[in-house]
Amino acid sequence: MNKLIFIFSLTIFLENYLYSEDIKEEFVKKGWEYGLKQIKTAKVSYEIKSSNIKGVRKCLWQYKDRKERLDVEFLDENGEIEKKVCYIGKEMKTIIFSYENNNSIKGVSILPGYAYFSTYLTPSTALFDIPSFIFPIEELIKKSYIAEITSSYAKLEYTLFAGKDKISWEIFLSLKHFLPEKIIVRCSANMSTYIIDYIEMDKILFPKKIRQIIKWEDGKLLDSTITYQYIEVNKEISDEIFMPEFPKGTMVSDMTTGITYEIK
Numbered sequence: 001m002n003k004l005i006f007i008f009s010l011t012i013f014l015e016n017y018l019y020s021e022d023i024k025e026e027f028v029k030k031g032w033e034y035g036l037k038q039i040k041t042a043k044v045s046y047e048i049k050s051s052n053i054k055g056v057r058k059c060l061w062q063y064k065d066r067k068e069r070l071d072v073e074f075l076d077e078n079g080e081i082e083k084k085v086c087y088i089g090k091e092m093k094t095i096i097f098s099y100e101n102n103n104s105i106k107g108v109s110i111l112p113g114y115a116y117f118s119t120y121l122t123p124s125t126a127l128f129d130i131p132s133f134i135f136p137i138e139e140l141i142k143k144s145y146i147a148e149i150t151s152s153y154a155k156l157e158y159t160l161f162a163g164k165d166k167i168s169w170e171i172f173l174s175l176k177h178f179l180p181e182k183i184i185v186r187c188s189a190n191m192s193t194y195i196i197d198y199i200e201m202d203k204i205l206f207p208k209k210i211r212q213i214i215k216w217e218d219g220k221l222l223d224s225t226i227t228y229q230y231i232e233v234n235k236e237i238s239d240e241i242f243m244p245e246f247p248k249g250t251m252v253s254d255m256t257t258g259i260t261y262e263i264k
Contacts, residue, residue, distance in 0.1 A: 025146050028154045031178030032141055036127060038204050040064070043232040044123050061122045066090050067242040068124060070117060086116060087244045092134065093256060095244050105247065110254040121226040123207040125183075126196040132167055132185045144171065153181065177205045190216045201233040 041064045048057040060071040070086040083099040094116045098106040113134035118125055128137045144156040152175055159168040165188050172182040183194040192214045199208035207228065214222040246252070250263040 028146060028149075028156070028173060028175075028178065029141050029144075032173055033138075035177055035179045035205065036137070039127065039206065040234045041232075041237045042123065042206065043230075043235065043237060044228045045230040046226055046228045048120065048226065057120075059120055059122075061120075061124070062237060062241060063124065063128075064237045064239065064242060066128065068117065068122070068129075069242055070120060070122060072120065085244075087242060088117060088129075089242070090136070092136065097244065105250055108246065108250055108252045110252065110256055112256045121210050121212060121224075123210075123228060125194060125210055126180050126207045130169065130171070130180075130183060131192060131194065132187065133169065140169070140171075144169070151175070179205060188217075190214055199231065201231060204233050206231060206233050 042062070044061045046059050046061075048059060057072055057074040062069045066089070068088045070084075072084045072086070074082060080100075083103070085097040085099070087095045092113055094111045094113065096109045096111065096116060098108070100106050117129050118131045122129070125131060130137060130140055133140050140158060144158040146154055147157040147170075148155040153172045154175060156171045156173065157169065159166055168186045170182075170184040170186075171180050173179065174181045177198065179196075179198065180194075181196055181198075183196075185192045185194075192212065195211040195213075196207050197209040198205045200206075208231070209225060209227045211225040212222070246263045248263055251260065252263065253260045
C-alpha cells in the first residue's frame with residue numbers, strides 16, 4: 001500500500017508541475033532512491049560472447065545489502081578452464097580471486113572501486129555501480145542535477161574534474177519507474193552509452209538487458225548487448241557467500257596500496 005501511495009503521489013506531482021519551473025529535484029531523486037531500495041537481493045546468470053575474447057564467459061552475479069559477488073568461468077590462453085570470483089562491498093574495493101583448472105588459488109588482486117564489475121556488464125551497471133563512478137551511488141544521486149525534463153524522462157548530469165581531465169555523466173531516468181534507461185559517460189578517451197531494458201519481477205523492476213556502445217577518439221566502436229538469462233529478485237541469499245576467505249600462502253596484490261604480500 002505504501003508503495004502505491006508513493007508512486008501515485010509522485011505521479012500526481014509530476015503531472016501537475018512537469019512544465020513548471022517550481023519542480024523539485026528531490027522528487028525525482030527520491031523516486032530513483034526508492035526504485036533502488038526495492039531490490040534487497042538478486043541472483044542473475046548470463047553469458048558473454050564477444051569477438052575480442054576467446055570462447056564464452058559464463059557469469060553468475062549475486063547481490064545483497066550493497067554487497068556483490070561475481071563468479072566468472074572462461075578458457076585461458078592455453079585452453080584451460082580458469083575461474084574468477086570477485087567481491088565488492090561498501091568499502092568500495094573489488095577483491096578478485098583467480099583459480100586454476102584444479103580449483104587452486106593462483107592469486108588475489110584488490111582493486112579500487114568496481115570498474116572490474118562494469119567490464120562484465122553486471123545488472124548493477126544500471127543500479128549501484130554506475131560506470132566510471134568510483135563513489136557510492138548515493139553520492140551521484142546527491143551531487144547530480146536535473147538538466148532536462150520531458151514528459152517521459154528526467155536527465156540528470158554530473159561532472160567530475162581529475163587534474164586536466166574530466167568525466168561527465170548523463171543519467172536518463174524514466175518517469176514511469178525512476179530507474180536509468182540510458183547512461184552516457186564521457187571522458188577524454190571515449191564516450192560510453194548504456195541502454196537498459198527492464199523486466200518486472202514480483203512487482204519489482206529489474207534490468208533484463210543492457211546494451212553498451214563505446215566510441216573511442218580514433219573512431220573505433222564497440223557495440224555489445226548482454227541479456228540476462230536467469231533472474232531471481234528478493235529471494236533468500238546467504239550472507240556467507242559474500243565473505244571471501246584468504247587461505248594461508250595466498251599471494252595478494254593490493255592495487256589500492258601498491259603492496260604485494262603473502263597470507264601467513
